[in-house]
Amino acid sequence: MRDYITSYLNSSGTPGEAGNIFWITVYILLIFAGVAAGVICMNWLERKIMAHMQVRLGPMRVGPHGLLQPFADALKLLLKEDLMPEQADSVVYHLAPLLVVVVAFTVFIVVPFGPSHAVTDMNIGLLFMLGVSSMAVLGIVMAGWASNSHYPLLGALRSSAQMVSYEVAMGMAVLTAVLMTSLHGGGIYGVGGAQESGTGTLSMIGIVQAQAGQHVWFIFKFFPLGLVSFVIFAIAMVAETNRAPFDLPEAESELTAGFHTEYSGFRWSLFFLAEYAAMIAVSSIAVTLWLGGWLRPFPNWHGPQVAIPGFWQAGSSNGVVDLILAMAPVVAFVGLGGLCFLGAWRMAKNPLFRIQMLGLAAFGALLALVGLICVVPAVRDRVQDIFWFVAKVAVSMYLYIWYRSTFPRYRFDQLMKVGWKVLLPIAIGVLLATATLGVVIQAVMAA
Amino acid sequence: MSPTNPIPAFDLKEKTYLDSNELIINMGPQHPATHGVLRVILKLDGEKVLGLECVIGYLHRGVEKIAENRTYAMFNPYVDRMDYVAAVSNGLGYCEAVEKLLHTEAPPRAKYIRVILTELNRIASHQLWLGTHALDIGALTPLFYTFRDREEILKIYEKYCGARLTTHAFRIGGLQYEAYDGFQKEVKAFCDFFEPKIDEYEELLTTNRIWIDRTRGVGTISAKDCIALGVTGPVLRASGVKWDLRKAQPYCGYQEFDFEIPTGENGDTYDRYLVRMAEMRQSLRILRQAVDRVPDGPIMAKIPKVLKPPSGEVYHSIEAPKGELGYFIVSDGSTQPYRIRVRPPSFVNLQALELMVRGQLVADVIAVIGTLDIVLGEIDR
């Protein structure tokens, strides 16, 4: 048994590939907990960031700087009465939030947090993600229909039309990136660097490895083609997750709350959870396909080789740059901890605030501790990939929040127009251009 | 909702079940975007509006009936509760109407302070409109910006008369309170503070592609339709009619100020937005002129303690932030008005809603309700 558990640690694949049920379970639980924690963080961050963009403070009461607000909210939601409209279709009504949540979490099976940090690596990983996440719309449609109420129905109609439409443009943009994995040459235009052979793959891990092999993130590949396809995906993914400025299915000023108008308490919180999980999932696709997944930035910067005995061995390809970037998780966590300490120090010196101050300081200490643990070489090397992946996803999540506090909402027909008449033609054009360019360059290089 | 409520006047023909459903949606009276307790019954084909009917009266308090049972001075605070967003304008209209009935006029100092407070109120009303209108269209942030800046105006009110929203700032014949020390300085400081803020709002919206898409060509109404429907205020001006009671039939000494009437061309929601933004700037211009020239002198005309206007009737109207606000007062020579009729701009403007949204989408209904800038307290009275 022990061997069974430890044997995986020496393998270099994902637990799914190794067929190790124990580690699969561990990974699933880890990812489930991680995504749930991410949703909680997002909840707090969204409220705080939006508040600061809107010249207000946001939650400040529950815990220092409202840090415990998400927990208070979760408790409130769990204790709320679970209501169902009288004429609602009870089976479908209860099934809908479950489906949405299951779908939102299932996609994380193939998300590659690192070369071996994924539940499994599927041959059709990308297709799996797109397919499963496209099932989320089913849950929304079911919720809207089963509520037997007009606003949810309108929300569901909008949602289904919107998500189906944007999937098309999204698919085309994704294909562009997939096409890039089949190129041989390295560098932005495929003419420099190592001429490793690419075969083209739909595997999420394979796609990141292709970017590593070509020494370029696909966002820079064939500039500006990669960038354009990334932008198309970035727009489509906002529409796909029903977020501002494409949040028509839940446009509060028009449809009160859209498809989840009639839901309350725990079932409503499932929709909430699924929405944020879906945001993280599509952001993961974007990061994997265009932003180099777990790869750290500046792969082409070189510095002098250094060696610190017992801590850093010389001989890595980028020398001191590697060392500096390897310290990024440490800097980030210790920095966040320092911010917490600063906040605790600046808090009003009043006995009433003592618990809050201590709490914030303790939280800061926890963060700093996590940062310091990342210094340990064994942890450092394993955490690196996950850190960069999560950091990139976090940037994308920040964009979501930023959009929401900046843009007005699109109207339905305009949304459709943007999807079908603007994004889709551009996406197809970019796809064709990428294919042509790839073939031409490889023919030239071969000649 | 009463069981005797109207059945919408649409023709609901017999349908087979394969016909797509014509949805009848009841928007309001509790709805985030109807600005109060307006109820709009929408008939939709999918998202397209086939027709609508406004149901109002949920906030009816019988203000006109109350007026007949109060003395002239006692009724003064009630008018603040009609358009509570622009309470000062309501008070100005009422006081001037009664003064006209009394054949008297406020002294010049009072008039200047009235102008200052009214223009501040116009800005506050437009700010509130902008914030909620943008929120309806989905832009969350302008709401907080405008409320932050509106606070400065409310602070001036609070300092002046102790109240922030329903100010009851004026008295028949002038003002009750002398301006506090530093009043002019603070108004001036507000002008300097607020001018860049308008730029800030405009930065968020005026050139925002989505904002333009959502508002341009939406809820278009021609000048002819505006006049036929009696629509006044910024809505009328956005349709290209350069008409403002402050210029056309000046009251309260507005003829002494130099300002322009901003107009639009297309009469769509975007033009109405631009017109109101320009109006805020014009109000600042009036404010700047007014604070510099406030004359000294009494703040109350010599009027008797008990007001007994000679019997007769007057109609007096002013340019409220939302349009022409008229008071028709009939006096029978007693201490109580025989009849007060309020001609609220929102009430009349709301009639244009159906014309403006028929054939457009649900989302446009929201945008158009927002752009009409209605206040239900004034509609229902």
Added chain:
Amino acid sequence: MPEESNPGVPPQPEAAKPAETAPAEETKPAVTPLSAEVKAAPPPAAAPAVPAKPATPPAASPAAPKPAVSPKPATPAPAPWDSELVTRLKAHYGSAIQEALTYAGQNYFVVEKGIVRELLERLRDDDKFDYCVDVTAVHYPKREKAFDLIYVLYSFPNNVRIRIKTQVADGEKVPSVVALWPTANWLEREVYDMFGIQFEGHPDLKRILMPDGWKGFPLRKDYGITQQDKEWVQINVGIESAQ
């Protein structure tokens, strides 16, 4: 405001109106809508009432009090209103135009109910009163014809405001003017709602502010201020009394 220093000058905006009315009618029949704004916009520093004062005809501002500060002039009363419009209309309608008066600088006609609709149409088409500001009513329960029905009109081209007043007995029907001004739709509904005056030819005459099943017309003088439709309140609100 400088005009206060000269107590003989009547309040400017009001005094300007009757003064303008007559000349505007005669000399400038087709003024553009913007002319009003030009007329009433003296430069800020200038003395008040510059354009209007010299043109003051003898009939102007009879109601304006001599000293503006005194609230009790010698009982101001409506004075006859003379203008080209009045003579023209009187010539056409004869005694159906019962009175043409001016009070506090505001002009109004009192006409017979029978000609109201025709007169309004004529005013709209021939005299460019293109904007129906308001339709309202006043209840005089002791009078034989219990209601005054009042139309407030405004002309954008001429910047003139007048009122048309007619007397209506309880239960009498009045022709609707919705066909002339769509804005009259809600205004007439409100008059019906509050006074119970029926408008003939109104497309959708029903209550507007009061609930549909309500009994009684609240703005009539015989309707007490605390009075309510108890039955309606009990059925629809579920409480014994709203007071």
Added chain:
Amino acid sequence: MTPVATPFFFYLLAGLALLGGVLVITRRNPVHSALALILTLLALAGIYLMLYAPFVAGVQIILYVGGIMVLFLFVIMLVDVGRAEKEARFNKQWVVGVVASLALGMLFVSAYVKGKALFPERLARLAEESNTQEIAKFLYGDYLLAFEVASLLLLVAMIGAVVMAKKRV
């Protein structure tokens, strides 16, 4: 990874597919029918996976579940379900239906009986690793003409649908 509990999963998925199929035709509420159909389609996708055809499984989910069925539901939601439930469920074409299903059933039976002769190597096992590439090679290589004809057919159908829908507006 080596297959685990293959018979169990096969019978589970096949059972779900059959159950869904039966529910599709027996439910009165069209939305329930559509949801049952989705169950069938998902079970089928699972069976494709078991047959080492992950690409087909993925496409099945994306196209049928995420696309076509959503549009089905979209249309059904706009239909007056209350009235549709009262309509007779099986219309007059049941004779044709029985004949068609009998014919299909016989086809299956004959394929099962003669199967070993028709497919001597039983299952053409595609490489799990390069499944997508293999399909691409087939589609764009051996069967290019058929693929293009099929896409043309779909294009024509699409234009036809647009034209028919346009007439109403």
